[in-house]
Amino acid sequence: MTAKSQVKINFEASFTEPQAHYVEMEMNISGLSKEYIDVKMPVWAPGSYLVREFAKNIEGFTASANGKPVRFEKVRKNAWRIYSAKAANVKINYRVYAFEVSVRTSFIDDSHAFLSSTGIFLYPDGMLKQPSTVKIKPFKGWEKVSTGLEPVAGQPFTYTAANFDVLFDSPIEVGNQDIFEFTASGVKHEVAMFGGGNYDKEKLKVDMAKIVDHATAIYGENPNKHYTFIVHNFFTGGGGLEHLNSTVLGASRNGYSDIKAYKGFLNLVAHEYYHLWNVKRLRPVALGPFDYDNENYTTSLWVAEGFTSYYENKLMYRSGFFTDQETAQNLATAITNVVNTPGAKIQTVAEASYDAWIKSYRPNENSNNATISYYSKGEVVGMLMDIEIANATKGAKNLDDVMKAMYDEYYKKLGRGYTDAEFKTMVEKISGISFTNFWKTYVNGTDPIDYVKYFGYAGIKVTNEHAGKNVPYLGLATKKLEGRVMITAVSRNSGSWIGGLNVNDEIISVDGNPVEAAVDKMPAITGKNVGDSVTFTIRRDGIVKDITIKLLAATSVKLTATVDENATDLQKAVRKGWLN
Structure with a gap:
């Protein structure tokens, strides 16, 4: 068998149908002489602790060795076995469907591509320590790529990863994102803004740099040569996911002018940056x-x-x-x-x-x-x-x-x-x-x-x-759905919990009074005291019944701190x- 150090792994990502939310992937493995090769896709993304089964989005899987099609089979939910017969060069092609908006999943449309690497790149089994090269071929009209990966000199939109842990920890944004930079703690920081927004670049440069400097001061060193913020600005957005030398943030594109929303964004920046x-x-x-x-x-x-x-x-x-x-x-x-x-x-x-x-x-x-x-x-x-x-x-x-x-x-x-x-x-x-x-x-x-x-x-x-307040408390939450008032939550040990009201019960009346637009606040306890009873007429699975509950005192707290x-x-x- 050829030494692993001589193995070369290259990827190419291209986009022929971004409007349909696809990326076309080509993976080339050379210098590995084996009867068969198993390639896998991760089932989860570090930092987001849920098995997301990324392999479910793969289709059109094909394999060839030395230029000729070869047999392959799926051997587990996220693994394919390619019978390469010791061929020196193996090529794998597959498509990935990407249409889930979040900081941890890939999304592609005609305006941009966000590639969350654990759901995009396959890896040869047992070879996580191998380096790889990634070439991005942007769709026509797309001109920019933002990522924490190291660029390959002289090769546009081509990057290298020292191992698959690095590759899987390096999301990639492709499109026409608005890019600006600032330097803090001796490190160049790139901010890639997708989706537009009313942000002030100069203000963000100053405020984000403050956070970087104070975070770095805690540890006495910044572990990066460069760092990339990928920010997705949607009508409403939020959340973030940390990476080795980058992060992906969700934000509301028109929230930057609101002081509370702006500080909320900076909070998110601080959170994800501290994860470094x-x-x-x-x-x-x-x-x-x-x-x-x-x-x-x-x-x-x-x-x-x-x-x-x-x-x-x-x-x-x-x-x-x-x-x-x-x-x-x-x-x-x-x-x-x-x-x-x-x-x-x-x-x-x-x-x-x-x-x-x-x-x-x-x-x-x-x-x-x-x-x-x-x-x-x-x-x-x-x-x-x-x-x-x-x-x-x-x-x-x-x-x-x-x-x-x-x-x-x-x-x-x-x-x-x-x-x-x-x-x-x-x-x-x-x-x-x-x-x-x-x-x-x-x-x-x-x-x-x-x-x-x-x-x-x-x-x-x-x-x-x-x-000291003896306030009666129902212990339920409701929502108006198609004209009906439905119970959406019941709090443990409340009167509603003890009395037997259930989530998905439709409230028809309270103490004989019809329920109309009571959604945010249930008026059932107006004029009632702790210990009083309230009778709900509800519909459950098509059956109408009465349930009487006893009002208990609220146990919630509201804390006020004063220096x-x-x-x-x-x-x-x-x-x-x-x-x-």
């Missing part, structure tokens, strides 16, 4: 090297994703986009969202991480009652841990020190991922105190969040506006050490 260190390099041990055929389970997504959600707040604060007061309130609101999720009392954040593959991306009508997001709970855990470290060290250390020490130890020194136990050990080393009870309470437990204590360490007062200007010197030191 947290998860793309410093990562849980289960997330590298990747198994592209199966789920990659870890209990630590609350660090990989949740902490990143938390750090977008710190980066926005440090970049000057939020004040102390605004930051405190933003974090209090994050706690509010977790406390008001019934599933937070059922599922731990470690379990949420492990079950991401089967629950997080496949929510149903009961998800809010049974699960918690490792993003939202992880954000809160990161904040509590950060304040705890700052308090234990009187403001001398914070979570930044933990993240940098982990990056230096496990990514740079050991070149591997970390375990949950290793992360806990580093937290204890930096803080000088035990975090065993913290882990038991907030990572592997579902105990209530002691937000008064933690905010108090930093001289921030938190009040619950709902405290205490009369805080003690220690509290001020903790606050400064925590945020700065």
Whole structure:
């Protein structure tokens, strides 16, 4: 068999029917003398923890060896076996249908092509470490390609990847996107804007550079030679996906002039950019090297994703986009969202991480009652841990020190991922105190969040506006559908839950009064008190029935945070050490 180092793998992507959402792929493998070659397509995209079965979009698969057609067969859902009879040159052709708008899936139409690499490129089984070359042949009228891949000198629209992990971590935008650049932390950053919009390039250059500089300052180095932001501006858009030296962001094309929406976009920039260190390099041990055929389970997504959600707040604060007061309130609101999720009392954040593959991306009508997001709970855990470290060290250390020490130890020194136990050990080393009870309470437990204590360490007062109020609460959500009022959600342990109202029940009347346009707010409890009964006449599976429920008191919280200007010197030191 020829040495793998002599194997060459080349791809060519072209577009003959972009209006029909297709890319034509040609893959050439040379220098590999085997009776047969298995080629595979990943079933998931790193950073998005769901098996998406990308192979379902492949059609028109053909293979030839030394210029002649050869036999092939599909040997599993995402793998094809090509009987090449030790031929030196094997060519594979296939088409990929791409018509799903998201930051993690490919989309092609007559205006542009977005190629999310895990759903586009095949790889020879067992050869993930092999380099490859990619040539893009833009459709007529398309003039630009944006990607984090390294360009090949002297060959337009041709790029090289050191291995398939790099290729799969490098999305490609093809079309006529608006491109501008800025330099921050010594790194050239390209911003590729598709879809138009009312953005101000000069303002974005300055504001995005601030985020880059503050993120880089945490780790003391920027791991990139160049970085690419691919931004898809739609009528309404959102979401982001991190990559090795690039990211894909979704945005609303006319939202840049609204201050809240603009800060929301910068929040997204901060989140995805911070991923350069947290998860793309410093990562849980289960997330590298990747198994592209199966789920990659870890209990630590609350660090990989949740902490990143938390750090977008710190980066926005440090970049000057939020004040102390605004930051405190933003974090209090994050706690509010977790406390008001019934599933937070059922599922731990470690379990949420492990079950991401089967629950997080496949929510149903009961998800809010049974699960918690490792993003939202992880954000809160990161904040509590950060304040705890700052308090234990009187403001001398914070979570930044933990993240940098982990990056230096496990990514740079050991070149591997970390375990949950290793992360806990580093937290204890930096803080000088035990975090065993913290882990038991907030990572592997579902105990209530002691937000008064933690905010108090930093001289921030938190009040619950709902405290002491005996407000009746139905515990259901409705939606008007074709003139009918339908139940869309029922909250755990509410009167509606206990009484037996169901999602998809049609509400005909409440206490004998017809339901007309009650969609956003159910007027059924007007004038009622906790303990009173309400009778719903509903239609379920065509059968009309009455269900009487007892109104219970609302248990939700609404937290308001206020920075205490009369805080003690220690509290001020903790606050400064925590945020700065």
